[in-house]
Amino acid sequence: MYLVTSYPMLASTVTTLMLSIIFLILSRQSGKNFMWFWGISWLIYSGMFLLDFVNFQIQFHNGYYIMLRQLAALAGSCLFLLGTYHFFQLKPPRWLLRATLFSAVLILAYPQFPLIRSVALIPNVIYCSGMLIGAGCMFISYSWTQNLPEKRMASFFIIIWGIFINHFGFTLQDTALAVATYFIGLFTVNILILTLIIIYFKKLRFMDIRQSTRFRLLVENSSDSMFLYDYKRQEFEYVSPTIANLIGVTDKQLYKMPERFFDYVNTMEKNKEIIGIFSRPVTEPKP
Secondary structure, X not given: OHHHXXXXXXXXXXXXXXXXXXXXXXXXXXXXXXXXXHHHHHHHHHHHHHHHHHXXXXXXXXXXXXHHHHHHHHHHHHHHHHHHXXXXXXXXXXXXXXXXXXXXXXHHOOOOOHHHHHHHHHHHHHHHHHHHHHHHHHHHHOOOOOOOHXXXXXXXXXXXXXXXXXXXXXXOOOHHHHHHHHHHHHHHHHHHHHHHHHHHHHHHHHHHHHHHHHHHHHHHOOOOOOEEEEOOOOEEEEXXXXXXXXXXXXXXXXXXXHHHHHHOOOOOOOOHHHHHHHOOOOOOOOO
16 A cells, blocks of 8 residues: 555655746746745745655654644744735734744643643644634735736635645544545645646736836926837837927837938947947837
8 A cells, every 4th residue: 555655645745846936946947935935835835745745654743743843834824914914015023933933842842741642632633723724814805916817816725725625634543445545635735736836827927017117108298208229139119109208209210210210319429330230220118
């Protein structure tokens, strides 16, 4: 039984690990704090799944297993909630880190103090699950753009994961149930990760379109004429329509014939290198 299930269990755990690395790479490229928090959270969860896998194979001391698993679940939930606050550009509450630290201290006492474990186990489970459920509710309550179907999916899977995250540790006596819950947990997390990646790229696209729209509104309602030129690609990115009032040439004409710009600029000496930059016709940007 162990041999049959060990390969798919380990392979699924590695999948979660690889997706967490993708989040960390994206966070490094974009500089977004929420991607870093989420990436570390998935990294911890992949470690938690690996811990489940090891315990499933060798059955080490139950007290230490529960302690390590609850610590991993607590850290992952707290980081995911912090990332969600940053995603919606909200300030995390002060009590969050204090309550998490207090919960971690109680969990560390589990192996040495069975009484503390019996009293604090369920409250710690509720607190850990509550952080994830709260993060899931934030995806419904707050919005940065139109209501995306991926946001509802993310909210659903976050809440399911919040309810499910501490379930595996209580099903080890039934091998079949333990394996089933292991794969359900991995499936839930990986679907959630993929959904958040889609949300991330849609948000980037939305922010880019909104910034471009604001730039155009600012420039086109200004009395001054402006243009934006990419020297590396040697092409205009934007020319304000008011340029026609200044030099008598429309922005569309300058896109196609940029050298005409110098026919209307009063310069004593024309630098050949600068003129060369404008000598090649460029494609008009798409509206």
